[in-house]
Amino acid sequence: METKLEVTEILKRYSADIDKEINRALETVDPETLLQASEHLVKAGGKKLRPSLAVLSAEAVGGQVKxxxxxxxxxxxxxxxSLIHDDIMDQDEKRRGKPSVxxxxxxxxxxxxGDTxxxxxxxxxxxSEDDGVTPELILPALHTVVDSCVKxxxxxAMDMGFTERMDVSEEEYLIMIYKKTAALIAAATKAGAILGGGSPEQVEALAEYGRLIGLAFQIQDDYLDVASSEEDLGKPVGSDIVEGKMTLLVVHxxxxxxxxxxxRLHTILKEEGDENVSEAVAILEKYGSIEYAWKVARENVNQAKELLxxxxDDSSSRDALLLIADFVLERSN
Incomplete structure (x- = not known):
């Protein structure tokens, strides 16, 4: 609980400046309807974890916040x-407690x-050149961000393909969540380190830190879906099972x-409704799959912290990055 409060304070530290930059980026969007649709989810909130990681990574290598x-x-x-387009593909009607775009x-x-x-x-x-960053640093940072979008x-696409298969390997699953979830987090930490003027070793370490906590973040989501409560999750327990998703628990x-x-597990994942969720969870427990997922997430977080x-060098920004790594596993939703 203490880690969560500390991380919340860390994220708040940069939130106003990040919001200012987001508003600046969108202020010229026209017509008004497109602007409103583009701003909707931004204004609905969110932790601002990824942009804070970019800023902290720049600071951690000796650079400036700006x-x-x-x-x-x-x-x-x-x-x-990505959230707007995901909601369209999944036909999800709510996001961050508000109607989807x-x-x-x-x-x-x-x-x-989404395209805007x-x-x-x-x-x-x-x-970023307006903030005194040289083009020599902006270009590799831009390349990093672009590459994450492709991933x-x-x-x-891999995740969508997995719904038709029951032979997904753990290696395939980890590649999929790296691309779908961890790549953007890794891009934030890597680009931040580049813009902060970090050494090649520091840039590589922060990129790998981002990748590892990004993997842990998604695996923890898989874990919480069956190990948390409906109150904490804000949605029914076992919703991944109801949706037939290939999670690390299921793959294992x-x-x-x-x-x-x-x-039997295959049948439950393919059927509609939530009548047999508890039976599926019992199968996951029988083979130690719930505990296994948590262990993999913990190993990733430990590796990420060791890299940093x-x-x-010891600094408040490095301490913040270490706390965020722990927060990935200690969150309940």
Whole structure:
């Protein structure tokens, strides 16, 4: 609980400046309807974890906060773009406690809003020169951000393909969540380190730190779906099972289970409704899959922290990055 409060304070520290950069990036969007649709999820809140990681990474290598603010805003714009398009694909009607963009403005306008955020993100990175960042640093930072966008699309396509399969390997699953979730977090930490003037070793360490906590973040989501409470999650326990998702827990159980249990779990994942969620959870427990997922997430967080300790000087920003790594596992939703 203490870690969560500390991390909340860390994220608040940069939130106003990041919001200012996001507003600046979107202020010229026209017509008004497109602006409203583009701003909707940004104004609905969110932890601003990714942009804060960009700024903290710049500080942790000895750079200035302002050098990474516009790229931090860009990362948040890309994250929001991906959420709008995900909601369209999944037909989800709510996001951050509010109606999804496509529910209010319709799918065509929601697609345009996502495309607008996507485009404005790159413009925001390039405008870092206004804050005294040299083009020699902006170009590799921009390349890092662009590459993460391609990976997000690849990861989403892999995830969609997994719903038709029951033979997904753990290696395939980890590649998918790296691309879909961890790549943007790694881009935030890597780009921040680049813009802060970090050494090649520091840049690589922060990129790997981002990748590892990004993987842990998604695996923890998988874990919480069956190990948390509906009150903490804000949605029914076992919703991933109801939706037939390939999570690390399911992938592990299918690789370990008897033929009978494998077939039963397969059947439950394919059927509609939540009547047999508890039976599926019992199968996951039988093969130690819930505990296994938590262990993998913990190993990733420990590796991420070791990297920072080995390559960065002691500082308040490094301490903040270490706290965020712990927060990934200690959160309940």
């Amino acid at each position: 050098s990474a603010l516009k790229t931090g805003a860009a990362v948040e714009l890309i994250h929001t773009f 496509h529910v209010i403005w319709g799918e065509p306008m929601a697609i345009l809003a 955020l996507f485009s404005k993100a790159f413009a925001s990175v390039m405008q 997000i699309c690849e990861g989403q 159980a299918l690789s370990q289970a008897s033929e009978e249990d494998k077939k 300790i080995d390559t960065l």
